[in-house]
Amino acid sequence: xxxxxxxxxxxxxxxxxxxxxxxxxxxxxxxxxxxxxxxxxxxxxxxxxxxxxxxxxxxxxxxxxxxxxxxxxxxxxxxxxxxxxxxxxxxxxxxxxxxxxxxxxxxxxxxxxxxxxxxxxxxxxxxxxxxxxxxxxxxxxxxxxxxxxxxxxxxxxxxxxxxxxxxxxxxxxxxxxxxxxxxxxxxxxxxxxxxxxxxxxxxxxxxxxxxxxxxxxxxxxxxxxxxxxxxxxxxxxxxxxxxxxxxxxxxxxxxxxxxxxxxxxxxxxxxxxxxxxxxxxxxxxxxxxxxxxxxxxxxxxxxxxxxxxxxxxxxxxxxxxxxxxxxxxxxxxxxxxxxxxxxxxxxxxxxxxxxxxxxxxxxxxxxxxxxxxxxxxxxxxxxxxxxxxxxxxxxxxxxxxxxxxxxxxxxxxx
Amino acid sequence: xxxxxxxxxxxxxxxxxxxxxxxxxxxxxxxxxxxxxxxxxxxxxxxxxxxxxxxxxxxxxxxxxxxxxxxxxxxxxxx
Numbered sequence: 001x002x003x004x005x006x007x008x009x010x011x012x013x014x015x016x017x018x019x020x021x022x023x024x025x026x027x028x029x030x031x032x033x034x035x036x037x038x039x040x041x042x043x044x045x046x047x048x049x050x051x052x053x054x055x056x057x058x059x060x061x062x063x064x065x066x067x068x069x070x071x072x073x074x075x076x077x078x079x080x081x082x083x084x085x086x087x088x089x090x091x092x093x094x095x096x097x098x099x100x101x102x103x104x105x106x107x108x109x110x111x112x113x114x115x116x117x118x119x120x121x122x123x124x125x126x127x128x129x130x131x132x133x134x135x136x137x138x139x140x141x142x143x144x145x146x147x148x149x150x151x152x153x154x155x156x157x158x159x160x161x162x163x164x165x166x167x168x169x170x171x172x173x174x175x176x177x178x179x180x181x182x183x184x185x186x187x188x189x190x191x192x193x194x195x196x197x198x199x200x201x202x203x204x205x206x207x208x209x210x211x212x213x214x215x216x217x218x219x220x221x222x223x224x225x226x227x228x229x230x231x232x233x234x235x236x237x238x239x240x241x242x243x244x245x246x247x248x249x250x251x252x253x254x255x256x257x258x259x260x261x262x263x264x265x266x267x268x269x270x271x272x273x274x275x276x277x278x279x280x281x282x283x284x285x286x287x288x289x290x291x292x293x294x295x296x297x298x299x300x301x302x303x304x305x306x307x308x309x310x311x312x313x314x315x316x317x318x319x320x321x322x323x324x325x326x327x328x329x330x331x332x333x334x335x336x337x338x339x340x341x342x343x344x345x346x347x348x349x350x351x352x353x354x355x356x357x358x359x360x361x362x363x364x365x366x367x368x369x370x371x372x373x374x375x376x377x378x379x380x381x382x383x384x385x386x387x388x389x390x391x392x393x394x395x396x397x398x399x400x401x402x403x404x405x406x407x408x409x410x411x412x413x414x
Numbered sequence: 415x416x417x418x419x420x421x422x423x424x425x426x427x428x429x430x431x432x433x434x435x436x437x438x439x440x441x442x443x444x445x446x447x448x449x450x451x452x453x454x455x456x457x458x459x460x461x462x463x464x465x466x467x468x469x470x471x472x473x474x475x476x477x478x479x480x481x482x483x484x485x486x487x488x489x490x491x492x493x
Contacts, residue, residue, distance in 0.1 A: 069432070
């Protein structure tokens with residue numbers, strides 16, 4: 001690999017705990033839950049009646065009516081977070097070479113709401129009932145396409161799709177794009193808008209989601225003995241990546257650095273984690289090797305931690321196998337205890353949280369801890385944020401299909 | 415009835431193309447004046463079909479380029 005360095009110079013977030021990156025961070029360190037009852041459709045016949053949702057989201061607050069109609073919510077969310085991240089860089093877009101800007105942003109599912117509505121219209125009206133915007137609103141790569149069209153960015157443009165590892169894969173591939181000299185800058189991250197009737201029904205059928213309807217805000221409780229499944233989330237996280245010399249030359253604000261990653265597969269089951277965690281161990285080791293650091297260098301791991309009974313134990317065991325005694329010196333946490341699980345956006349939203357942990361020297365908590373699970377015995381930074389200088393931080397994301405990713409972030413130093 | 419068709423057509427155009435009602439003149443061309451692309455035009459035809467419960471063959475749709483074309487075509491179809 002080249003010795004080009006890749007830094008983060010702009011951030012954007014639209015999440016259930018905050019609708020901008022600063023509000024997102026403040027929500028995290030104050031231990032805010034974004035879970036609330038679902039009100040935009042009737043949940044009376046659903047086992048789960050809540051999700052972590054973006055508060056008071058109205059598309060007309062962000063888009064002209066015609067523009068909004070052409071965009072599935074998954075693209076709307078990404079465009080909102082991308083706009084914040086791009087503004088945050090302080091770049092004058094008229095002054096830069098837009099051919100050098102990649103857009104590598106993904107979604108795990110794509111335009112699920114569009115698919116649902118159009119399938120109904122097809123059923124009722126036949127082929128002529130299907131909108132010409134059905135396909136463009138549905139396809140997952142349109143998230144990256146829409147951002148490039150809006151800003152005129154002509155660098156590498158695509159999305160990787162890997163369920164709940166999507167956000168992380170896209171950030172890593174954007175990092176590669178800069179590292180390899182295919183681009184100087186990159187808009188990277190993920191977006192998801194799955195809180196629809198059919199989306200909630202699908203995850204309910206898998207028995208994967210919490211049904212703690214009497215107290216949604218305490219439902220996502222990773223590593224707590226009484227966890228009963230994940231809480232569905234939504235939103236987008238965007239990291240604007242920039243080649244270090246390029247950023248330095250213009251005096252850019254730098255939030256942190258990406259210094260490596262590891263990918264692997266479980267090769268085990270379509271949805272269940274491998275109880276031996278071999279795939280996750282491979283990803284963690286590859287990440288350490290790629291960043292050229294040892295286990296003792298790691299101060300913080302932002303875990304996948306979905307609050308499912310099996311997943312939290314499997315991930316904990318994998319970390320213990322890789323890090324040995326040092327696993328207990330690390331501050332771990334699960335952002336999903338507050339944001340819920342935003343699927344293809346999760347890896348990106350949590351990458352953002354991880355970068356900000358290095359930037360602020362602070363670990364957001366894993367909220368809702370009440371009862372210890374003997375099988376989850378690491379330091380998960382329960383209930384209260386902790387001040388800690390973080391030099392190296394890892395961020396895990398795993399997707400249905402057995403896709404594993406670990407990103408390595410480093411506190412920025414010249 | 416003819417007044418009715420015209421107002422329905424105009425309100426569909428305002429809604430689907432996100433334009434101001436004052437721009438939707440008889441002469442206004444969907445593509446050149448109202449900012450419609452090829453997909454918007456297909457969607458407009460589909461909305462007319464739904465609203466008036468008719469079927470518009472593709473060869474007819476090709477000739478509907480302005481607000482006036484649409485109003486006249488639909489008035490004839492539904493009368």
